[in-house]
Amino acid sequence: xxxxxxxxxxxxxxxxxxxxxxxxxxxxxxxxxxxxxxxxxxxxxxxxxxxxxxxxxxxxxxxxxxxxxxxxxxxxxxxxxxxxxxxxxxxxxxxxxxxxxxxxxxxxxxxxxxxxxxxxxxxxxxxxxxxxxxxxxxxxxxxxxxxxxxxxxxxxxxxx
Amino acid sequence: xxxxxxxxxxxxxxxxxxxxxxxxxxxxxxxxxxxxxxxxxxxxxxxxxxxxxxxxxxxxxxxxxxxxxxxxxxxxxxxxxxxxxxxxxxxxxxxxxxxxxxxxxxxxxxxxxxxxxxxxxxxxxxxxxxxxxxxxxxxxxxxxxxxxxxxxxxxxxxxxxxxxxxxxxxxxxxxxxxxxxxxxxxxxxxxxxxxxxxxxxxxxxxxxxxxxxxxxxxxxxxxxxxxxxxxxxxxxxxxxxxxxxxxxxxxxxxxxxxxxxxxxxxxxxxxxxxxxxxxxxxxxxxxxxxxxxxxxxxxxxxxxxxxxxxxxxxxxxxxxxxxxxxxxxxxxxxxx
Numbered sequence: 001x002x003x004x005x006x007x008x009x010x011x012x013x014x015x016x017x018x019x020x021x022x023x024x025x026x027x028x029x030x031x032x033x034x035x036x037x038x039x040x041x042x043x044x045x046x047x048x049x050x051x052x053x054x055x056x057x058x059x060x061x062x063x064x065x066x067x068x069x070x071x072x073x074x075x076x077x078x079x080x081x082x083x084x085x086x087x088x089x090x091x092x093x094x095x096x097x098x099x100x101x102x103x104x105x106x107x108x109x110x111x112x113x114x115x116x117x118x119x120x121x122x123x124x125x126x127x128x129x130x131x132x133x134x135x136x137x138x139x140x141x142x143x144x145x146x147x148x149x150x151x152x153x154x155x156x157x158x159x160x
Numbered sequence: 161x162x163x164x165x166x167x168x169x170x171x172x173x174x175x176x177x178x179x180x181x182x183x184x185x186x187x188x189x190x191x192x193x194x195x196x197x198x199x200x201x202x203x204x205x206x207x208x209x210x211x212x213x214x215x216x217x218x219x220x221x222x223x224x225x226x227x228x229x230x231x232x233x234x235x236x237x238x239x240x241x242x243x244x245x246x247x248x249x250x251x252x253x254x255x256x257x258x259x260x261x262x263x264x265x266x267x268x269x270x271x272x273x274x275x276x277x278x279x280x281x282x283x284x285x286x287x288x289x290x291x292x293x294x295x296x297x298x299x300x301x302x303x304x305x306x307x308x309x310x311x312x313x314x315x316x317x318x319x320x321x322x323x324x325x326x327x328x329x330x331x332x333x334x335x336x337x338x339x340x341x342x343x344x345x346x347x348x349x350x351x352x353x354x355x356x357x358x359x360x361x362x363x364x365x366x367x368x369x370x371x372x373x374x375x376x377x378x379x380x381x382x383x384x385x386x387x388x389x390x391x392x393x394x395x396x397x398x399x400x401x402x403x404x405x406x407x408x409x410x411x412x413x414x415x416x417x418x419x420x421x422x423x424x425x426x427x428x429x430x431x432x433x434x435x436x437x438x439x440x441x442x443x444x445x446x447x448x449x450x451x452x453x454x455x456x457x458x459x460x461x462x463x464x465x466x467x468x469x470x471x472x473x474x475x476x477x478x479x480x481x482x483x484x485x486x487x488x489x490x491x492x493x494x495x496x
Contacts, residue, residue, distance in 0.1 A: 082260075082286055082300065086307035086360075087353040089286045090341030090368050091415030099415045100289040112349040125352065127360045130264060130308045130323065 003060055007079070008105070010058045014074035014114035017058070021070065025148075028141055032149030040142055048139040065135030065143065071123040072107075073114020080107040085128040088112075172278060172333075180317065180363065181335040183280025184252045185224040189364060189393040194449060194477050195456030197254060197366065197395055198222040198468050202236035211237065211245050217465050221472040224252040224281055226366070226458070230261060232414060233293025240270055247278035254337065254366075255279045258287030263303035264312065268322055271313055275332030283337040283366060284309040288415050307360045310336055314361030338362035340394075342379035343372055343418035351382035354392075364393040366458040369410075371401075371419045373447050380451050389453030396448045399460040400467050401437040404428040410462070438471060445475040 010017060028035075035043060048063070055061030059069060062078035068085055069076060077085045081100035088108035091099030096109045115121035135143070172182035179186050188195045198218045203210035218225050227242035243255045255274050257267060274282065286306040290298045304312060312323050313336055320331045338357040342350050354365065370376050376396065383389050401407045401419070404427040411419045423440065430436035445457055457477065461468045472478055 081289060082302045082305070084286060084302070084305045086305050087349070087356060088344070088346065089306075089416075090339055090344055091288060091292075092341075092344040092346070094345065094418065096345045100291055106345070108349075109346045112346045125356060125359075127307055127311060127356060130304050130312070 003057070004104070006057060007060045007076075008110070011073060011075045011110045011114040015117045015119070017074050018070065018118045018120065025141075025144060028145040029148045029152075032145055035142065035145060040146055043142060044139060047142050048137065051139050051141055063137050064131055065138035065140055066132060067140035067144075068128055070118075070120065071115075071126050071128065073111040073116070073118065073121065073124060075107050075111035075114050077107060077111070083131065084108065085131065172280070175333075181280040181333050183224070183335060185254070185281050185364075186335045188223045189455055193481065195393065195395060196222045196472060196477060197224045197226055197456065197458045198472075199226040199228060199458070199460040200242065201461075201463055201465060202228055202239075202242055204236055206237075208245050211242055212249060214465050215246055215249070215251055217469055219251055221469045221478060222459070223456075224254050226254045226256060226283065226460075229256040229258040229285070229287070230293070231256070231258075231288065233260065233288045233290045233295070233298070235293075235295065240274065243274055243279050244277050252281075253279055254281040254283050256283045256285055257309065258285045259302050259304045259306065259309055260287030260290065261298075261301055263301055264323055267304065267309065268312065268316065271316060271332050271334070272328070275334055279334065281335045281337060281364075282313060283339065284313065284362070285339055292413075292415050306338055307357055310338055310357060310361040335363050336361045337364040337366060339367065340365050341368040341416050343368055343370070343375055344416050347375075347378075348382075351379060351386055351388065354383060355386055355388055358388055358392050362392055364395060364455070366395045367397045368416050368418075369397045369399050369460065370444060370448065371423050373444070375418075376448070377451060380453050384453050389455075393455035394453060395456040395458040396451075396454055397458045397460060398441055398444050398448065398471075399462065400434075400441040400464065400471055401427060402462075402464060403433040403437065406462075407437075438467060438474075441471050442475045445471070445477060449475075449477060 052063055059076040060079050061076055064078050081098065082089055088106055089099065092106045092109060093099065096106055098104045098106050111124065115124040173184065175182055185195065200214050200218060215225055225246065227239040229239040230236060239256050243253050246253045271282065284306045290296055290300045315321060316328055317331045317334060320328045322328065340350065340354050404424050407419050407424050407427060410417050426440065427433050427436050448454055448457060459468050459472060
């Protein structure tokens, strides 16, 4: 229950967490040269361990390795028993609880609430790709750092 | 010879510019007629005759028959199997695909197989949780969700490639459908969610059972604000309730079904509850038809197919529609 309460707190404070993450992401992307020098592969395990602890506490993060929290109102879609990443199913109960776990609030009911408070809440409209199961257990932070830094290094109009 | 575009429900129809499929449902929808689809209750049997008997009753009153995919997470004859029987017999079908039981590898293969059999319409569903059915110990798959499934099949059809990028030589010519439930929270997100499904490829929508017209009207008003009724064909789900007891059972046990207390009270107060349930359904169809942006109805009658035909005829929605010839029954040896 403790964990669950924290998860709900995180959705209530989605705006705060969004601003915090945006700052955090800027830093980790800027530090890309450092990560490169140490070696992304070598960093993978320790960073993933930290990420698991922090996001596990805040969001009951399941370490899918392709974090969608910014598009889901800070409510982790991997806690949906159907792992839905694009919105609620049709089974949500009249009280807003989950069809599969009646004691739990629907992850997407919370996601919608959370997204309403966020600056970039419109991201909930983005169609999410199917989960890539090969990324499970890997750090999302490092992936974002590497990809965003890589994209920045690319000249305009040329995709990776 | 002039061939009526709505004539033969069997063979793939000649392709038309701008159409995704060669099926009759798309033609009916695009022609602006009020469309009717109906759900076939799949048998717990290996006997094809049970499928044909049920299909025959429905086909006379609807434009396409939905073949459900273990709905309610209960095992029945598969949607692929039913579609295989029905397409060979010349029926127009909507194959339902649920993400609960198969992963992306299996589903993409089924899509090609279905299109090869002559399936022209696919309804992409997430699927009820395994806890809802008779085998709660089953492993839930949910590799894709309904939205990513839509996008996957659209990519297969329009870009001629699998999710992996591998090329498809002949793409599946299917009209893509999705479900919507205007009657479950988060209510104000539901129209937006519909938009997301349309963006992912949904061309027609079949909703959950509607027993609450004000809630549907609120939903449709938002849908019209977002112009979504011009981007997809919305068929509203309806179905006769057999009794107040059935209604209570459904709203407790079937995920996502919302039946207001007044509806149950009305059934309870009636002398003949089954007749009242039928009349209520007819009234609902007539009210739904008046709502701007609704393109048709999807009739589901849980274990009472014989009623569907009555309800549809009595509602008058098929009036002025040319009666279709009966579908061909395949010769016995072809089934065996």
